[in-house]
Amino acid sequence: MKVKIASSRGFCFGVEDAIEIAEAAVETHGAGNVVALGPVIHNKQVVSKLEQAGLDQSGELESVDPSHAVLIRSHGAAPNTYARAKDRGLDIIDATCVLVKRAQNVVKQLHDEGYHVVMIGDPNHPEVRGVIAYAPKVTVVDKGSDLETALPYRERIGIVAQTTHSPVHVAEMIAEILKRPYREVKVVNTLCLEVTRRQEAAVALCTEVEVMFVLGGLHSANTREMARLCTEAGRETYHIETWDQFDASMVAGKSVAGVTAGASTPEWVIAEFVEKLQAIPPDTSVKS
Numbered sequence: 001m002k003v004k005i006a007s008s009r010g011f012c013f014g015v016e017d018a019i020e021i022a023e024a025a026v027e028t029h030g031a032g033n034v035v036a037l038g039p040v041i042h043n044k045q046v047v048s049k050l051e052q053a054g055l056d057q058s059g060e061l062e063s064v065d066p067s068h069a070v071l072i073r074s075h076g077a078a079p080n081t082y083a084r085a086k087d088r089g090l091d092i093i094d095a096t097c098v099l100v101k102r103a104q105n106v107v108k109q110l111h112d113e114g115y116h117v118v119m120i121g122d123p124n125h126p127e128v129r130g131v132i133a134y135a136p137k138v139t140v141v142d143k144g145s146d147l148e149t150a151l152p153y154r155e156r157i158g159i160v161a162q163t164t165h166s167p168v169h170v171a172e173m174i175a176e177i178l179k180r181p182y183r184e185v186k187v188v189n190t191l192c193l194e195v196t197r198r199q200e201a202a203v204a205l206c207t208e209v210e211v212m213f214v215l216g217g218l219h220s221a222n223t224r225e226m227a228r229l230c231t232e233a234g235r236e237t238y239h240i241e242t243w244d245q246f247d248a249s250m251v252a253g254k255s256v257a258g259v260t261a262g263a264s265t266p267e268w269v270i271a272e273f274v275e276k277l278q279a280i281p282p283d284t285s286v287k288s
């Protein structure tokens with residue numbers, strides 16, 4: 001089977017940094033002595049490698065042994081998490097992505113300047129839960145219908161977005177907000193260019209292939225968004241984690257497949273998938 005790979009895909013610098021910080025922390029403090037407050041990134045394969053290296057990722061702050069260090073993952077954390085960790089005398093290792101940190105600072109600054117902060121994002125995503133904690137009251141809107149139900153009237157609103165959202169979705173939401181009678185709307189672009197580049201490359205590849213594979217954690221927001229955009233672009237799309245979830249019916253009758261991967265998907269997962277896909281003859285009779 002002919003396989004085309006997206007020009008931009010896989011690990012971003014934020015994820016690479018977080019993994020490096022986690023590995024270095026385990027090396028410095030010793031296996032079993034560093035507790036991450038949840039999976040360092042949304043990728044099962046990487047999470048299990050880190051676990052094997054001795055990083056505990058099941059962490060609840062309150063149950064971390066005071067002799068251990070606590071690791072804040074790439075999604076960041078609320079200010080009171082840092083405060084509670086300090087109160088307990090824990091060593092804090094901060095692997096928050098710099099772009100998430102920036103979004104946290106922007107939220108605080110907008111609030112200090114008197115804006116009511118509106119965040120476009122998934123209210124259940126750990127990044128969003130952390131970012132909105134940097135102002136006393138932030139309204140989170142994820143989809144158009146939230147604008148009817150959740151958005152309060154304030155004279156001045158300041159808008160930010162979850163780093164992994166697509167610019168098109170964010171622009172549509174802002175256009176809708178602008179139809180409402182706010183006196184002043186300030187938008188600060190908190191989108192991650194690493195994600196935007198991967199999304200653009202994936203959508204461009206959709207025009208050259210018959211089926212798309214988007215590799216990455218099923219809970220990874222940026223991977224899910226990429227799969228959504230490929231489907232929206234009209235291409236049959238499969239969001240799967242690794243080759244184990246591949247089924248020959250996915251390529252039945254197809255001879256050209258596209259492959260891309262979310263920002264938390266390691267290159268070895270992509271390489272293995274591509275190699276195995278390429279080995280499939282371009283006909284419909286093959287079984288996985």
Ligand code: SF4
Binds near residue numbers: 013097
């Ligand atoms: S996707 Fe962007 S915001 Fe998220 S960790 Fe990577 S670089 Fe940071």
